[in-house]
Amino acid sequence: MLGSVLRPYLPARRDRIYLPLVVLACVLFLLYLQPNRPSYGYPLSRAIVHQEGATSDGLITSASLAQLALPRFDKLLKSRILDYDSSLALESIRCPHTHLQSNRDQLANEGEHVWPTMTVRQLQDARDKVIERVKERFGWSVREDAGKSASELDEMLGTSGRGLVFTAGNKDTTSRLLTSLRILRKRHGCTLPVEIFAYPSEMQALRDVKTSIDELGGVTWREAQSVRADGAWKSFGIKGDAIARSSFSEVLYLDSDNVPLVDPTFLFDSPTYQKHGIVLWPDFNRDSAANPVWRLLSHPCSPEAAWQAESGQLLVDKRARGGLNLVALEVARAMMEEEAFWFRLSGGDKDTFRFAFFLLSLPYSMAPLYPSALGGPRLGRPYRGHTFCGHTMLQHGLDGSREWDLLRKQGKVADDFVPDRLGEARDFVPPPPLFVHANVLKHTGYALKRGATFKTVKRPRDARLAPHAAAARASWFGSLRHAAAPALESIRQAGLPTQGICVDVWDAAAVDGAGEKVEDAPAGAYEAGEVEVSAWEDEWGGLARGFEEMYYDEGGVAGAW
Template identity: 30%
Template sequence: MRSQTRLVTAAVVLTFLVLTVLRLKGHQIPDYLPQEAHDYFHPGERPQQQPGQPPAQQSEPKSDSTSTSSGAPTVIATTPTQSSLPAEASSTDPPKTELDHLLQKFLGLPILSYPESVSANSKLCPTDGINYDRNAVEGNVDNWPNIDSIQIAQWRHSIVAHMRLKQKEEQEKAPSGDLKGGRGIVMAAGDLQATIRARTNIRFLESYNSTLPVEIFHFADELSKTDQKLLEDLSRLEQDDRTGMKVKLRLVEGVQKGQGWKQFQIKGAAIQQSSFDEILYLDTDSYLLRNPDYIFEGQQWNDTGLLLWPDYTKSHPTNPLWRLLGQPCRNEFEGESGQIFISRTRHQDLMWLVEYFALHHEEYYGFMGGDRDSFRAAALLLGKRWAGPGRINAAAGIGNVDDASGGGHTMLQADPEGKWMFVHANLIKHAHFGKPLWSRIQRVAQDKFAPGTTYGNIDPPNDKIGDGVKLHVSSTPRMATTMTAFEGYEASVFVIEDWNMYEELREFEQKWFGFGGVH
C-alpha cells in the first residue's frame, strides 16, 4: 500500500513539474508551424547516452568559414554539446526589463529542423521569378541543411548572453562626462582608395553646406601616413568660429582586420563606438545628392528612429536566419547597409546586437550577406519597427554596345519621399568603365513612389514589387550588373531611362570628378 502511495505521489509531482515547465516556457506555436515544432531539439540531434555509460565526449563547437563568390563567408556548423550553451543565458530569474522579457521569450521560441523550416517558409517566400542571392543560396546548398537545431540553440543562447552582459554593463556604468550626443556621420576607410572616396564624399557634403561632424573609423596600422594626412587635412573644414564641418579619425576597437576582400565587420563596431546619438552611417562610395539634415526631421525618422534601405535581393526560404529568429520568412527585399540612419537613444539594444554580429562575423555573416542584412535581422529579433524608402533600387551605369541591359555599376537609392538621394557606386571600384560613367538607369517598371509607403511594409501589393526582374552581377569581363526578365515574364517588367531625365542627377558626374573622384 505504501509503495502504491509513493508511486501516485511521484506521478502527481511529475505531472505538476511538466505543467509548470510548459507554462513557464509559454510556447504558443503559430499556425504555420508543424506540431513537431513543440520539441526544442529534434530526433537524432540530442546526444544519446547508454545506461551505465559516462556522457559521450564531443568536440567543441566550431564553424569553418569558406568564401563564396559573393565574398561573404560560408558557415559550416557542427553540433555543439549542451554544456557549451552560455550559463547566463539560461537564467530562470523573472524578467526585470522589457529587453529581459524579450530575450526570455526569444529563448523559448521553437526551433524548426531544416526540412520543416523550408517547407513552411517556401509558402511565404516564393522563389519563381524572384531575384534572390543566388551566390549565397547555391553556395550553401550543402551547408545550410547541416546547421542543426542544437547549433541554432547555441547561437540563440550566445546572443542572449551577450545582450544581458551589455545591458548589465550599461546599468552599472558610472555617470561620466563622456556622453554620446548630437548628430553625425560615421564612415569606415582603411586604404588609399577608400580614403579618396571619403574625401570626395565629404566634399559633396561641404558643397551642400552640411555642418554634420564626421567620424572616420579604421583598423589599427591600416592607414598609411599619406592616408592619414589626406584625411587630417579635411579637419581644416572647421572654421575658427567652430562652424563648418568637423572630421575626426577614430580607431575601431575589439575587431581585427580579416583576410577577405571586404571588411564587413568594421561597420557595426564603428556605429556602436561612435560618439553620436543620432547617426548616419555612410559607405565611402555612397554619395549624397543633397544635405541629409531633412531626413532627420522627417516623419519616418520621428516615428521609428531607424531608417534602412532595401537591397536587390529578396529573402530566401532556405536561409538559416529564419530558424535563428524563430520567425516566418518575410517576402521582402533584404537589407542593404550602404547608408543607415539610427538613433542610439531608441535603439541601443539593436546596436549591441549588430556589433555582436560584427564581432562574430565568421558565424553569422554567411547568411546575412556580410553586414548588409544584419541590421534588418537585429530589428526583427528585437521586434523593432523600421522605415525607409517605399521604392527598390535602380541600377545605374553605362550602356553596353553588345548588351543594352548590362553595364550597371551603381545602386541608385531613393530617400523616404521617393526622390533619388544616394548614388551608391559600389562596383565602380572593381572594374574600368568608359565615360560618361553615368549615362542611363535600369529600374523595375512597377516601382513608383506612393506617399505613405515604406520599406518594411510587406502588405500587398508591396510584396509583389520586383517580381519577374532578374538582376545578375557578373564578374567577367568585368564586374557589372545586368537586368533582365525571368523566363515567363514580359521584357517590359523593367525599363531603361536616361540618367539626365532626373533633375537631381544632372551634373553629378562633373561634381564627382571635380571633388576628387578617381576612376
C-alpha cells in the same frame, strides 16, 4: 424576441458547432484587411507591447533598459528552433517565390551546401552566444540591476546629437571618402559633424589623405575596437563598431563610396524615420525561404520581411524606444564579431542590422522604393542579351511629397517639376533619388572615364517594395483581384562576370524579354518589360544634372580598389 428574429438566419442546431469557427475566420479576415496592418509582421507568440512613437523623452537607465530588453531575449531563448526540413516546408508556404529574387551565388553555395547542414544545436549556440555577449556589454550577465552606470550608459547612447559616421580603410577607400566629404561640405553645404572610425595602423598610413579630410572641418577620427578576422578579405565588423560606438545619439552612416545627391540632413526629421527611429534601405535581392535565419530567430518569412537590407546608408536614433535601438545595434555588432557564422546567412555585415531587429521583435522602417541601377551602355559586345552595365546602386528617399517640396525650395529641381505618380496609387509620390552608392564602380570602372560613367538608369516602372495599401485591400475583391499583383515580383537582378562586375535588373516576365531561363537572349532583351531605361541627367527635374562633372572635379575615380 431577439432569438425568434435571428432563428431563420442561424444554422441548424446540429451544425452550430461550426459557428464559432466561422466567426473566428471572419474576425481574422477583417483584421487582415485593416489599413494600418504593419508592413513587417512578427509572430504573435513573440509579440511584445511597445510604444508606437520612437521618441524617448524620459531618462534611460540600465534598469529601465533591462526591463525592455531582457524579456525579449528570454522569449526568444524559450522559442523552439525547427529542423531544416520542417522550417523549409513552413516558410516555403509563407514565401513561395522569394528564391527567384535571391542572390544566386548565395543559393548555389550556402543554400545548397551549408544551410541544410546547420543543426538545431548549432543555431541555438549561435543565438545564445550573441545574446550573452550583448548582456555582457550592458553589464546584465550577473544580474540586471548590476548594469552600466548612468554615465557609462549615457556615453553608449550618444551625447553629441546628430552626425555623419564613416569608416576609413586603405588609401583608395579613404580617397573615395574624401570625395564624398568634399561634395557634402563644398557643394551641398552640409554642416553635420563627422566621425570617422579607422584602425590605428590605417590612420598612420593615410597621412596626406587624412590631412585633406581634416581641412574640411568638423571631423573627428575615432579608433576602431573591432578585431580583424583572420583571413578575412575585408574588415566588415568595423561598421557595427562605428555605428554603435559613435558619440552621436542619431547617426546617418554612409559607406566611403556613397555620395549623396543633396544635403541629407532633412532625413533626421522624416516621419518615416521618426516612426521607429531606424531606417534601412533595400538591397536588390530577397532572402529565400531556405535561409536558416527564420528558424534561428523564430521570425516568419513574408514577402515584405524577406527584402534584404543594403547598409551603404543607415539612419538610426540610439535613444529611440527607450534605448532598445541601441540594444539592436549591439546585437548586430555581436553578430559581426561572429562573422564566420552570421555572414553565412547575410552575405556580409549588411543584413545583421535587419536580423538584430528581428531578434528583438522590433519593427523597422524600410525605405519604400527598390534601388535603381545606374551605369551606362555596355562597351563592345553584349553579354547574353545584356546591353547595360550598372556599377552604382541608386537609393531613394523616404517621404516623396515632403522631400520634393524641400528640393524645390532649395532650387535643386525646377519649380514646375512634378514627379510621376504610380498607376492607381495616386496618393503615393515616389521619393527622389538621394544616395549614389557606387559600390561596384571600383570593380567595373577600369575602362570608364569622365563623360562615360554615370549615363543610364534602369529601374522598375513601379518600384514600390509592396503594393499600395489601398490597392492591396481592393485586390481581394472583383476584377482587381488578379490585376493587383505584388509589386516587383518579376524583377530580377544579377552581377554579370564581364568587364569586372556589372549589375543589371530586368523583368523576367516580359513577353518580349529574356524570360526566366533564356541564357543566350538577343541583344536588348533585358531592357524589355516593366523596366525603364532612361538618361541619368534628364530625370527627376534636373536633380542629377552635373553630377558626373562634380564627382570627378572633387577627386572621384573609377576602378580604384
